[in-house]
Amino acid sequence: MHAEHRRRTALRLGAATTALAGLAVAAAAAPASGAQASPHASYGYTTRMVFDKNPSDPTNSRLYWRVYRVEDSGRQRLVVNASWRAGSGIGVKDDCASNRGWLPNGSYDVTLYTAYNGSAIKGVAFRLSDKRCHNGTGRWRTELFVHSEMTRTGGQNSRVESQRWDGNGDYRSNGCIKLKPADIKALASYFQKYHRAGTRVAGKLTVVS
Numbered sequence: 001m002h003a004e005h006r007r008r009t010a011l012r013l014g015a016a017t018t019a020l021a022g023l024a025v026a027a028a029a030a031p032a033s034g035a036q037a038s039p040h041a042s043y044g045y046t047t048r049m050v051f052d053k054n055p056s057d058p059t060n061s062r063l064y065w066r067v068y069r070v071e072d073s074g075r076q077r078l079v080v081n082a083s084w085r086a087g088s089g090i091g092v093k094d095d096c097a098s099n100r101g102w103l104p105n106g107s108y109d110v111t112l113y114t115a116y117n118g119s120a121i122k123g124v125a126f127r128l129s130d131k132r133c134h135n136g137t138g139r140w141r142t143e144l145f146v147h148s149e150m151t152r153t154g155g156q157n158s159r160v161e162s163q164r165w166d167g168n169g170d171y172r173s174n175g176c177i178k179l180k181p182a183d184i185k186a187l188a189s190y191f192q193k194y195h196r197a198g199t200r201v202a203g204k205l206t207v208v209s
Contacts, residue, residue, distance in 0.1 A: 059087035087171030
């Protein structure tokens with residue numbers, strides 16, 4: 001990633017952190033029932049996914065998972081900061097170009113599926129809410145996911161291209177966000193410590209560029 005893009009990313013993520021600091025303690029995310037307990041269970045928590053699109057190469061962008069501990073003072077302290085390479089689109093930066101362009105900026109609701117069984121997307125996948133694009137057409141982007149290439153049960157099928165990960169070329173997508181299999185499984189593991197699979201979580205993902 002170029003130095004200038006890294007600088008802009010730091011400024012945007014810093015702004016996101018500042019915004020999170022204004023959330024009420026009561027709104028902090030608590031671990032889901034039956035989920036792995038946090039080592040700091042006496043505190044509240046809030047979580048955030050941020051997808052930072054790389055204008056120089058949309059297929060080499062970053063997806064961040066962050067957990068903030070909400071202390072008695074109301075201060076939110078960053079306690080988990082994980083990130084993975086992710087791609088969106090095929091290199092087209094028109095966010096109204098369905099099946100080709102990267103995702104529009106903004107906030108998305110998120111639903112995790114651990115064994116999704118769509119016609120093309122299978123296995124671990126996060127369904128995203130629809131989003132209006134930004135070029136003035138009023139067009140909506142629909143059928144949006146964070147996904148990978150795997151079978152419904154999370155394995156690899158060498159006979160079906162959409163169910164096997166072949167390398168860097170697979171970060172290209174039909175406008176969704178794409179991670180390699182091990183990375184999306186790690187993200188899902190983090191996510192399920194705080195949110196139930198199959199439950200829609202409002203405003204959980206923020207897309208920036």
